[in-house]
Amino acid sequence: VVINLNNSFSEDEHRAIWGFVERGGSLLVLGDHTDIAGIMHPLNDLLSPVGIRFRFDSGLPVGERWVDCIEILNHPLGDGVENEYQIEISVGATLNVSGDAFPIIVGRYGFSDHGNYLNSEMANLGDYVNNPGEQLGDVVLAAGAFYGKGKVLVFGDTSSFQNLAIPYSYKLVHNVFTWLCSGDGKIVKYSKNIFSILALIVCLAVFLTYLKKEKKVAYLLTLALVLSVLTSAVVNPFLIEREHIGGEDVVYIDISHLERISIESYTSDATTGLMINLARNGYLPLMLNKFDREKISKSKILVLIAPTIPISRDEVYFLKNYMSNGGLIILSAGYQDKTPVSLLLNEFGFNIENIPLGPVPYVEENPEEHQNEPRFVDSWPITKGDGTTADSFYNIEIENKSYDLIMFTKYGLGGLIVIGDSQFLLDKNLESLYDYWPGNILFLKNIIDELKDRGVL
Structure with a gap:
């Protein structure tokens, strides 16, 4: 694997790499746009034995993003990749493909924006406009080639393989390495x-x-x-083999029930901050596009944030078995989102009351004085029925009355956490690109540590 190479390999190193590929090895090359950090020529030197070259440009969609603009051609890399969000290509170089090399991912509705070395402060980027002489349509974003008994795969962008993209692009990344290791020569x-x-x-x-x-x-x-x-x-x-992702560190964030979250990274309603915090605590967060019971069974944590499609009774029984075997479910929902999760709540004797507590703590001035405390956006109290054994992980007192906002019940080897706020785990309340709330970051870590001490995690 070679990523953003900014110094050419020596002749001996170059010969050794291609000897490895010729004997049946695989080479994965990841680069970036507009010769940033001087990577274009070293990468093109490396790729000289095959007909793939990085261009001095950036591949851009005709719209704001690659949604409905990008396509994986008939190739094993596309197996199980259902939409553009599972590709996660952003702004990278386009590729020249010649000889026996072949395109794999193309920007069907994209264009090549020529770079500008005079714009070094902005990474040599161009003007983001399709000018005369710049290719419009079918720009190559990833390409492949065979060399001897081996394979070569080149991406003009590194985004799909970056930490914050993996929760979305893990199927594509799985396909990349499976194909490179397969016998498809x-x-x-x-x-x-x-x-x-x-x-x-x-x-x-x-x-x-x-x-x-x-x-x-x-x-x-x-x-x-x-x-x-x-x-x-x-x-x-x-x-392509079926993916074998699973283990004590895998966390699935469900979007199969049309949860009220954004899949656009670092937007106020996104879960990017949650992913970062899970990674900090040693977990691998992945988005769950389909309610795949086999995948869930192999994971440790399942996160449900304000589902809009009701969780069925059959799914509740499956989730009970999942928790019994050691899985943890984190459910974040306010009163207005209670109905789709009511069967799950009722099964464990929980209820989300119609008592709007709003933002907690409610502070109009000097909010930094409370930044080390947990913060809620739109909170509703949680109650438990008679006979329900549950612990309060966070409660507040208003006018001499106590309200539980986060509760946990152990079930089998696992358990269920209920958060009475649909927005508690979103970027706006946890961590975003330019802002964060220390109290919630510490609180989430404390919950994880507490459940580890109890043997749940």
Whole structure:
């Protein structure tokens, strides 16, 4: 793996790398836009044996982001990647592809913005405008090549592999390393191509021969041709093993129930700050796009933040079994979001009361005096029914009456934490790009430490 190389390898090192690839090894190269830090020429020197080159530009979408603008071509890297948010490419270089090299990820609706060495203070970036002479459409963002018995994969951007992208792009990253370690080499590629061409020629010849004589045969051959194309599209997943992500450090943040959170990083309603804090405490946060029970069963923590699709009774039974086996569920929901999670709350004897407590603590002046305390955005008290054994992890007293805002109940080897605030774990209240609340960061760490002491984590 080579990332943002800013000094060329020596001749001996270069020869050793390509000897490794030729004998069946794989080379993954990650670069960036506009020759930042002088990486373009060393990377292109490294890639000289194959037809892939970094361009002095940045690949930009025609819109604000790559949503609906990017595409993974028919390649194993695309297996299971359902949308652009699972690719996480941002601003990187586009690639020139020639010879036997082939594009894998393209900016279908993107353009090449030429760099400007006079703009060194802004990383040599251009003017973010598609000018005459700059490529518009189908810019190559990732490409591959075969060399000897080995494979080469090049990304013009490092974003997909960065810490804050992994929670979204982990499926793509898994596919990258699985394909690089697979037996899908040059011989396999050419064999598939030759077989496809021969099949197409045979079908076309038979089609033309029988077109006038027997229309039914022509129709059947047309159907067979369509089926062959569809078959070729489903071959790629067989070159990618099912991901084996799991363990005591995996945390899934659910978005399969259309939780009221943003998947745009570092926005006020995002969970970027939560991901950072989980990582600081030794966990690997990942977004859960589908309610995959096998994935959840292999994880340690499942986070639910104000789901809008109701959690079904069948899912509640599964989650009880998950907790019984040692899983921890963190549920963050206010009264206005109680209905979709009511079955889960009722199962454990919890209720979120219709008593709006608002922001806690409520401080109009000098909020920094309270910054080492937990802070809530829109809090509602939690109550427990008779016979429910639960501990209060945080409560406040208003007019001589105590209200529990965070409660925990142990179940089997795991347990359930209920937070009576749909926004408690969001960036606006925990940590964002330019702001953070120390009290919540410390409080989250203290909860994790407490549950470790209790043997839950």
